[in-house]
Amino acid sequence: MSLQEEFVGATLEGRRDPDVVVVGAGTAGCYAAATIAHAGYDVVVLERKSEEEAGHIACGDALKGADAFPEAIPKAQIEPAFTNTAVDHGRFEIPQEDTVLEIPVPGELAVIDRWEYGKRIIEGAADAGAEFHYDTVVQNVLQDDTGRVTGVTATCRGEPRTYEADLVVDGAGSLSILQDYVDFGDSTFDTNVNYSQFCSAYREIVHVEEPVEWYDALVFKPTERAAGYLWYFPRTETEINVGLGFQMTERPMKLVEDLKRDLRERPEFAGARVEDKLGAALPTRRPYDSAVHPGFVAVGDAAGHVNPTTGGGIAGAAYAGKYAGEQAIEAIESGQVDEETLWRYNERVMDHYGARYAALDVYNILSTAIDVDDLMGLLAAMPGDKLAEALYSGSTDIGWKLKIEALLKSRGHWGTIWNMYQTKRRADEILDHYERYPSSPDGLTDWQAERDELMERVYETTGADPKY
Numbered sequence: 001m002s003l004q005e006e007f008v009g010a011t012l013e014g015r016r017d018p019d020v021v022v023v024g025a026g027t028a029g030c031y032a033a034a035t036i037a038h039a040g041y042d043v044v045v046l047e048r049k050s051e052e053e054a055g056h057i058a059c060g061d062a063l064k065g066a067d068a069f070p071e072a073i074p075k076a077q078i079e080p081a082f083t084n085t086a087v088d089h090g091r092f093e094i095p096q097e098d099t100v101l102e103i104p105v106p107g108e109l110a111v112i113d114r115w116e117y118g119k120r121i122i123e124g125a126a127d128a129g130a131e132f133h134y135d136t137v138v139q140n141v142l143q144d145d146t147g148r149v150t151g152v153t154a155t156c157r158g159e160p161r162t163y164e165a166d167l168v169v170d171g172a173g174s175l176s177i178l179q180d181y182v183d184f185g186d187s188t189f190d191t192n193v194n195y196s197q198f199c200s201a202y203r204e205i206v207h208v209e210e211p212v213e214w215y216d217a218l219v220f221k222p223t224e225r226a227a228g229y230l231w232y233f234p235r236t237e238t239e240i241n242v243g244l245g246f247q248m249t250e251r252p253m254k255l256v257e258d259l260k261r262d263l264r265e266r267p268e269f270a271g272a273r274v275e276d277k278l279g280a281a282l283p284t285r286r287p288y289d290s291a292v293h294p295g296f297v298a299v300g301d302a303a304g305h306v307n308p309t310t311g312g313g314i315a316g317a318a319y320a321g322k323y324a325g326e327q328a329i330e331a332i333e334s335g336q337v338d339e340e341t342l343w344r345y346n347e348r349v350m351d352h353y354g355a356r357y358a359a360l361d362v363y364n365i366l367s368t369a370i371d372v373d374d375l376m377g378l379l380a381a382m383p384g385d386k387l388a389e390a391l392y393s394g395s396t397d398i399g400w401k402l403k404i405e406a407l408l409k410s411r412g413h414w415g416t417i418w419n420m421y422q423t424k425r426r427a428d429e430i431l432d433h434y435e436r437y438p439s440s441p442d443g444l445t446d447w448q449a450e451r452d453e454l455m456e457r458v459y460e461t462t463g464a465d466p467k468y
């Protein structure tokens, strides 16, 4: 029997047994699948959407760090989806202060056609040898007597499907349903996950009649209430991704109406045409303390791999996919899919961006407790390049001259400055602690206990309610 006949026979019976099952054809799933397939392993990606709809994902379409994306999918393959590479700075509109701050953004930045990009990463993973099963909604997981995850069950157009594999990669996005079903038993997998650690966000693709003046900028504006912002990201001079989001600790915002109101107030949007509307939740929290369990690895949004101050998650998802893919290969080759073997994946995530995102989460926590007008007044008085550094690195130090200048300009906000200064110290402590992330699951409990003590100090300093 040929491989093709074997596969058709297998799926007709509703069963398929690849080496690895990846759930979700998003960025994390595609990069994981491409990495594993390149090494010659049999990998199947299950996607609930149709082939046509796959890759159509709610997003602001801003892609940071595209110059250093993992190579499992060649950059040349995704580049045609980069519709605006002229963006090089953030434009922060602060209506309360009648001020606009222009802040440079370090690293390569692009605004993309997200659906086109979504299709191209699927194509990239398929070229590497991954097989895609569309219209396939994963509904449960299989676990053996030891608790190891051995596969998933799904339905495809009403028909039951079973997939058994050495490893399941959970790339199913925010609040992944798979994690509701896995019995994590005694494993270290992070289950301290709550909807209030997420942001609810909504975006529209809007066509305007005349080119916008801020074609080379990502435009941000605070929402009227705390812990949220509006964005205007130009895909082209006349095609704009506009959206907004709020942290789910807050009273729910009426996203569609609030966006409409803001659009009405902007003359450049007079006579604009809306083409596409989508909304979703995104994690604005620290990365999972551990995203591995025997036979199971979570990647991207499913493991909280998003910058909690900007909401940017595409680059983190791509790298999580690469690291999980490489660890999957090592696990399969050694015949060990236990936590100890998969642990290196956690370490690589923490090393690369996890520690930084955990430190930035401290500012996200602060934003839920601080008065928005006060914060905006202070931002308006701060040196822009230093703000940019703080936004992306999780820590910054400003020289004494600038400190004094900023201080004089920001009279009236000194209480907030003191609060920010103390918060920065707490963020630095967290960053420092994450640099000592344990090298095996055995060290996690002690490491978490110390981290939780540091978090107590964060809540004390910021006056925010505990987030975890």
Ligand SMILES: Cc1cc2nc3c(=O)[nH]c(=O)nc-3n(C[C@H](O)[C@H](O)[C@H](O)COP(=O)(O)OP(=O)(O)OC[C@H]3O[C@@H](n4cnc5c(N)ncnc54)[C@H](O)[C@@H]3O)c2cc1C
Pocket: 023, 024, 025, 026, 027, 028, 029, 046, 047, 048, 049, 054, 055, 057, 058, 059, 060, 061, 062, 063, 064, 136, 137, 138, 139, 171, 172, 173, 174, 177, 201, 202, 203, 243, 278, 279, 280, 281, 282, 299, 300, 301, 302, 306, 311, 312, 313, 314, 315, 317
């Ligand atoms: C409104 C909004 C704006 C954003 N703006 C930006 C931005 O400008 N820049 C940026 O970098 N990031 C942004 N993000 C975050 C970014 O979109 C995510 O971090 C990124 O898409 C995560 O990729 P992922 O592969 O982990 O998950 P996803 O891209 O969400 O992919 C998950 C996939 O799993 C599939 N799936 C889910 N459940 C199942 C199931 N049960 N069975 C089968 N398939 C399933 C889904 O259909 C989907 O295809 C934004 C997010 C939102 C919501």
